[in-house]
Amino acid sequence: MSRPRRCLSLLSAALGLALASVAAPADVAAQDPVAVVRAYRERHEPELVAELRDFTALPNVASDSQNIRRNARALVSMLERRGVAARVLETGGPPIVYGELGDTTRPAVLFYCHYDGQPTDPGRWVTRDPWRPTLFTAALEAGGRELTRWPAPGERVPQDWRLYARSASDDKAPIVALLQMLDAWRAAGLAPPNHLKFLFEGDEEAGSNYLAATARRHRDLLAADLYVMADGPIHPSGRPTAVFGLRGIVDVTLTVYGPVRPLHSGHYGNWAPNPAMRLAQLLATMKGPEGDVLVDGWEDDVVPAGPAERAALAAYPGDDETERQQFQLGSIDGHGRPRAELIMRPSLNVRGLQSLFVGAGARTAIPDVAVAELDLRLVAGNEPRRQVAKLVRHIERQGYRVVADAPDSGVRVSTPRLVRVQSDSGYPAGRTPLDQPAARALVAALARAGLGDPVVLPTLGGSGPAYVFTDILRGPFVALPTVNHDNNQHAENENVRLGNVYRAMEILAATAATRLAARQ
């Protein structure tokens, strides 16, 4: 079963554009876990940079099993250096690195990150090598210059400097921020404020194919009172950002059949039905002119937003108009409702269309088949099989016979309207209600950290395996993005702004110190 993550990493897209700096109050208590982290970091920025450099120097594409295991071994060592009891959980694929630290009688906070990175074309990198970490004085686009030496102990490293390397942001920076946070507490003699668990996955960019099975196999080991997914870019305001859910997804392929081979459009054009036209007509029944999904019962099983969610949406600092202009959209679906609210609904997206050829390859023919690729985003309450079944019923109501496999000639010749519907297994959404006690405690912890009012969203529009935490491990879940939005994740010249890593340490420290009720 494939479980593509579909760019949870694109939190950037959800959360915005430009990072504004936010001042923190100066009078935090000396032994406050956040203040301790800041004070330590200000004296150890070169060490942080060096650790991130050494870690991103390890090639980390999930399918490169030899290098993935080098990453896993390095992670175990990095954890053990901080006194974390670390081990590898074998999965059958890239290993999961697990570790824990602190008083096991206290509530547990589990931090989930991934250490694998997207495949990439080295030739398109300015450094010519995605795994040769390189320090620049700013973003390339802002005229950043390559630095010829690494910062020496005791030096300060400016917030705007950037480390360029694959996974610098996605998702090795949060891992290093967590480890440096542990160093800060150790140096200050501060015990971890909760029982801390670490779950570092090596298969996220390849689809998290082993995460759900690992969670089922190690249910007790991975039990926690709060699951934190540290991945993705922070809200452009720089305010601590907490997203309490991710959508699920299921992919559907529709194939409408015409003649068994393309036919001459002159000789057969008014006689042989055209599968591209029929596919268009079929798709057209699925959505209204404003983008409303017209499939019967599409939202029947959706868990409605409660008062806390509605309040968060109302307070969410979105800027849809700027994005409309940026993307050059002349109109917007959804009857003028804000995007943050619209992503609380299940979607039906046509992600690909094809029938014969366009452009120079176009031929005057009636196509033999027409294919549409759909992705259905699921929200809390939706279930992948059920959502696909609604779509199939809708298609049948349009007069189509729906088949799962490629039809034989007997079926084709005897079926007036024939469509093949294929779907993957998909996975459901995971969402924790905002009035859940751990969710409330986390938002309070972030608010206390003095890093600005938290930005809170009930769910992200993107999909990811939040359900592993909410539905399999049955705990409260939050995604906590921290890196710069312009980090080029999944593309060439991925980078992280060091100021974001510094800030991540404090956000993660506040999170680790969340005052949670003891587990039931």
Place this chain on the structure above:
Amino acid sequence: MSRPRRCLSLLSAALGLALASVAAPADVAAQDPVAVVRAYRERHEPELVAELRDFTALPNVASDSQNIRRNARALVSMLERRGVAARVLETGGPPIVYGELGDTTRPAVLFYCHYDGQPTDPGRWVTRDPWRPTLFTAALEAGGRELTRWPAPGERVPQDWRLYARSASDDKAPIVALLQMLDAWRAAGLAPPNHLKFLFEGDEEAGSNYLAATARRHRDLLAADLYVMADGPIHPSGRPTAVFGLRGIVDVTLTVYGPVRPLHSGHYGNWAPNPAMRLAQLLATMKGPEGDVLVDGWEDDVVPAGPAERAALAAYPGDDETERQQFQLGSIDGHGRPRAELIMRPSLNVRGLQSLFVGAGARTAIPDVAVAELDLRLVAGNEPRRQVAKLVRHIERQGYRVVADAPDSGVRVSTPRLVRVQSDSGYPAGRTPLDQPAARALVAALARAGLGDPVVLPTLGGSGPAYVFTDILRGPFVALPTVNHDNNQHAENENVRLGNVYRAMEILAATAATRLAARQ
């Protein structure tokens, strides 16, 4: 201006499948032009095969100007050997070979053929060389064996033998049949029954880019009382086949715009309009569930079929049900009317669709653009510009702004529904009414030839430059297909069945002898 022929050559598709042999009556008069041709051919089959062999040995792709000129020079010699006054008409591209013969005071019959052939991949030919003509004892599919020697003078060459070479059928066999017909008449001392003209084009498979201009430039030279296009495969019954028109065509490309780049379908999927869905919705307005074109006024300017056309359609020996089974179609457009009747109507065919990717390349994104390629087949009365204008008005009525060029960001951001409509210049249909005197005279001539009742169609579904003859040269037009349907034209292993060439000589002789009224 590009004028693609769009596979007029696919007359095969229009006309059928299997060639049945038809016996001819034995008691034809000795000096009958058709009987003379048959008697001569029976004694000179090896000469016919040798001429076709030598002619098809010349590579003849239109873009290969050196070889195209070799073909033209060869044709001039071949015509001159028969006493035809032959010359080259320069076009700016592949030359047109023109010739004439016979009594200039008699009505003129102009035979149009093309001597260029489709480009091809030699490696896919069983002979490894499309221009190494090879004789086989039957079709390859029927177990035909390659012959190691060429027939010697005086031998008979069986009807089922086939010559394999590029353009063996499309369209060099009809040229050789015409020339051998002239030999037969010369040998018998028979003067050409009409003033004969020959127009052999070298650019047909590349789109007949120079034919219309040549016709305008040489209007008097090319004046005739009957224009005969000798191209394409005969009706499967083997009965002489006369098609009095070809459809016109104009190509249209629709591009619907979404965001300026593909967007993450999770974060933006309920908010950013999807151009693939919008294109589907737009296309869906253009045709009804039975394939009726719903564009206002689509058929308003069509010249209606008269009594003669209706009678021909009623008598046409089509077999739609066999084709439905063969093409594995579960239903048919057009409310149960026969295909031969449906192709009398202008069409709207979606020949290509694309938006992002399908299959393994599919990504969870909202596409930036969606493209549909359409071909509009035109019938007598339609005009390319006018037909496109009807479509544009229809699109505008759906709330779209239609632009001709790629829109800039200002247009995109300020236009709720935006579509780019591009079209080529296209060309109109050409059709000669069946009750036109020359058309009636031709059908009578074919009926008298003793080759079976003529199969008569008012128009072919395919497109071709019939309008050059009907609208520019202003004479009656007929397409007269003669070769075997299974000739693999445009593909590898093109071939011609020799029996079809023999029969073509007689059909063309009957045509050349049509009793035409003198020109006005």
